[in-house]
Amino acid sequence: MNSDAPLTPQEEDEALAAELALGLLEGAEAQAAVARLSQDLAFARSVREWQERLAGLADQLTPVMAPARARQAVRERLGHAVAPLTRDPSERTPWWRGPIGALTGLLAAAAVVALLWLPGEQPADVPGYQAELVAQEPALRVAARVEGREMEVALESGAAPTDRDWEIWWIAPDGSAPISIGLVPRGGSLRMTLPEGLDPAPGIRIALSDEPAGGSPTGQATGPVVAVAELTSL
């Protein structure tokens, strides 16, 4: 392609499709291009082909797990889950919320606890790992536990200062960039399903870094690593 010659009409169309796919058009030009999509199937196809082609650029982005509250918020906004304390108290209590339900729930919970924690009772085909993250300065202790693809992280002591968060990183032994898997909760524990591509194995390290509240703004650790530990088989 000669760098000075004007573009041919076909090249103009192709460039316009790329610009629309990239969101580079503004004002009237953007509106005209969007309107053309529904009338000109060849143009619409060019735009889709650019979307497909360019999506490959996202391959180089390291996945960053969003905090568990993001999923909860989506569920609430779609009406798939009820936010705490939003139930109408005048509503009739369904049976599972009554005493029989509570008893059933306790028994079920006890069964799950027994399954997960009793030695020798663990299903043999689900590999389990743990890591204990401990630091003196700042003093903190965080326990991480992986069962199959479920991971649980609990703060045992040493919450981050109010305007900071401890961010959790998954570090594969192959030297690839650490992947954020969330923030250490200030109370209770964080439970999550590991995303595809994160496969628990010995040699994986879990690290905590000191980040601004809400976590690293860039998706890569910005603060000092305060603790790191290797996953060991349970």
Place this chain on the structure above:
Amino acid sequence: MTDARRTELEQLISRVALGDRRAFDALYDATSAKLHAVCLSILRDRPEAEETLQEVYIRVWQGAARYAANGLSPMTWLITIARNRAIDRLRSRSARPATAPEDAAAGIASPDPTPESAAILAQERRMLHECLAQLADAQAGAVRAVYLEGVTYADLAQREGMPINTVRSWLRRSLLRLKDCVSQ
């Protein structure tokens, strides 16, 4: 992306289209870390990226029924929604009119989503990084910055110290060269 993974994601999206919440959860598990990374790359702000990610999955839930007709691969569809939402938010910060075409192109039914064309596009995606490496560094950098950071022509003009029209014509030629290279 392997064919098996593509099929798996397509099946999840079709179940989501039918209102299957478990399929929606599974789709979220499988794809949210990538889409969150897309939002972060463009917005560079954790709370805003998280908020945008929520909007993306709400749109996925609402738009899944229209997915099957558009002929995009599942990850492209999802990444495009995430990128467009993030760019909308980025530009609303500076009160610029939103220029991301929403998901307009994805809403138009594809006349011929044949397996052959899907295979060709998959091949093109494999070539993409090789072909970017063949462009001059500034050109490849500009294409990446536009896609991954939501940079506009005005931003590029400032960055390169060139008039907008010059930058535009320069980027358009880079894009056409990229297309020629990947579709060889």
